[in-house]
Amino acid sequence: MADLNILHADMDAFFSAVEQRENPELKGKAVIIGGVSLSNRGVVSTASYEARKFGVHSAMPIAQARKLCPDGIYLPARHGLYKESSREIFNILKKYTPLVEKLSIDEAFLDVKGCERLYGHPVEIAKKIKKEVKKKTELTISVGVSVNKFLAKLASDFDKPDGLTIIKKDDVKSFMYKLDIDKIWGVGNVFAAKLAEEGVYKAGDIWSYSLEELKDKFGKAGVKLFFLSRGMDNREVKSQSEIKSISHEETFIDNISDQDKLFAYLFKMSEKVSFRLHSNSLKGNTIFIKVRYSDFSTYSRQKSLKVAVNSSEEIYQIAKTLLNKDNLLKKPLRLLGVGVANLCSEGKEQLNLFADEDDHLDQTIDELKRKYGFDKISRARKLYLNNDD
Numbered sequence: 408m409a410d411l412n413i414l415h416a417d418m419d420a421f422f423s424a425v426e427q428r429e430n431p432e433l434k435g436k437a438v439i440i441g442g443v444s445l446s447n448r449g450v451v452s453t454a455s456y457e458a459r460k461f462g463v464h465s466a467m468p469i470a471q472a473r474k475l476c477p478d479g480i481y482l483p484a485r486h487g488l489y490k491e492s493s494r495e496i497f498n499i500l501k502k503y504t505p506l507v508e509k510l511s512i513d514e515a516f517l518d519v520k521g522c523e524r525l526y527g528h529p530v531e532i533a534k535k536i537k538k539e540v541k542k543k544t545e546l547t548i549s550v551g552v553s554v555n556k557f558l559a560k561l562a563s564d565f566d567k568p569d570g571l572t573i574i575k576k577d578d579v580k581s582f583m584y585k586l587d588i589d590k591i592w593g594v595g596n597v598f599a600a601k602l603a604e605e606g607v608y609k610a611g612d613i614w615s616y617s618l619e620e621l622k623d624k625f626g627k628a629g630v631k632l633f634f635l636s637r638g639m640d641n642r643e644v645k646s647q648s649e650i651k652s653i654s655h656e657e658t659f660i661d662n663i664s665d666q667d668k669l670f671a672y673l674f675k676m677s678e679k680v681s682f683r684l685h686s687n688s689l690k691g692n693t694i695f696i697k698v699r700y701s702d703f704s705t706y707s708r709q710k711s712l713k714v715a716v717n718s719s720e721e722i723y724q725i726a727k728t729l730l731n732k733d734n735l736l737k738k739p740l741r742l743l744g745v746g747v748a749n750l751c752s753e754g755k756e757q758l759n760l761f762a763d764e765d766d767h768l769d770q771t772i773d774e775l776k777r778k779y780g781f782d783k784i785s786r787a788r789k790l791y792l793n794n795d796d
């Protein structure tokens with residue numbers, strides 16, 4: 408049944424490629440883009456393919472990159488410039504289908520079902536996108552074409568840079584069988600190490616486990632692994648306008664009364680919400696929280712603002728005020744949640760003159776989380792929580 412309708416399009420070493428385009432002298436050289444500042448305490452946000460040969464990669468401390476690649480060209484990020492190119496690229500993507508789900512400044516899913524008559528077979532559409540991006544922006548984009556989001560994303564990553572990889576339904580089994588387990592969405596270093604103890608190194612090694620076994624061993628993550636290791640993923644491509652609110656909530660194994668711990672959870676969840684807002688280029692005017700006590704009684708509170716927000720710090724601070732206001736933390740919590748509603752596209756909201764610096768910090772952190780998994784990149788406040796919290 409499944410057709411090749413899902414595309415994942417991902418720019419190649421986007422920030423450094425833009426810098427190389429702006430200054431042709433940088434072409435063919437090891438170019439490393441840091442955060443807004445280039446201090447040695449910062450991290451690499453993008454390394455050109457030439458720099459990657461030295462072992463430099465995103466999320467690596469600048470100090471370490473300088474040791475590996477002392478002759479590299481280190482540049483501060485110019486987000487305004489990258490945003491301009493990003494806009495051009497998304498205008499191209501949106502020509503082929505209204506179903507474009509933005510994952511970040513340089514990456515999106517497309518559902519091209521029903522677009523054949525206008526633009527041809529999905530593989531033809533992928534080729535057209537690649538050609539047009541190259542022509543209009545002088546940059547290369549890798550595209551994966553497959554039957555679902557998970558496989559399309561694996562496909563776009565398969566032959567970077569300037570790749571075009573198709574994973575047909577009939578090829579899923581052989582493709583997944585030999586795929587390294589840490590390529591599976593949600594399998595970070597810690598989980599991969601646990602799986603290695605079980606003798607699991609490739610996706611195919613999971614197939615002999617039943618769904619129940621994986622659920623018992625690894626909980627929700629095990630269930631996900633069961634399906635993804637078989638290349639199964641039923642998530643739909645969602646365009647921005649379909650998203651009404653973004654929230655995150657957690658049910659605790661044991662009820663929690665320690666306020667510091669609850670605020671640490673709140674911050675972690677605010678970061679997740681902020682990350683998803685940024686990924687979709689959204690901001691929101693309403694912040695809401697939800698609490699549930701051991702007797703299952705549930706309360707929520709919300710606050711609407713004049714200015715739309717999406718930074719983790721702003722979300723956290725407002726949520727914290729909401730929790731404190733009616734003394735909602737007076738009893739142990741079974742569940743805590745935070746979210747943002749009343750969403751609008753970034754750029755269309757009212758201007759917030761003071762948000763700029765914090766925005767860039769969030770942007771860099773978001774970029775890294777997207778690439779390296781959420782829990783590897785965390786801010787100091789979260790250290791209060793254990794790793795598996």
Ligand SMILES: [Mg+2]
Pocket residue numbers: 417418419420421513514
């Ligand atoms: Mg990219």
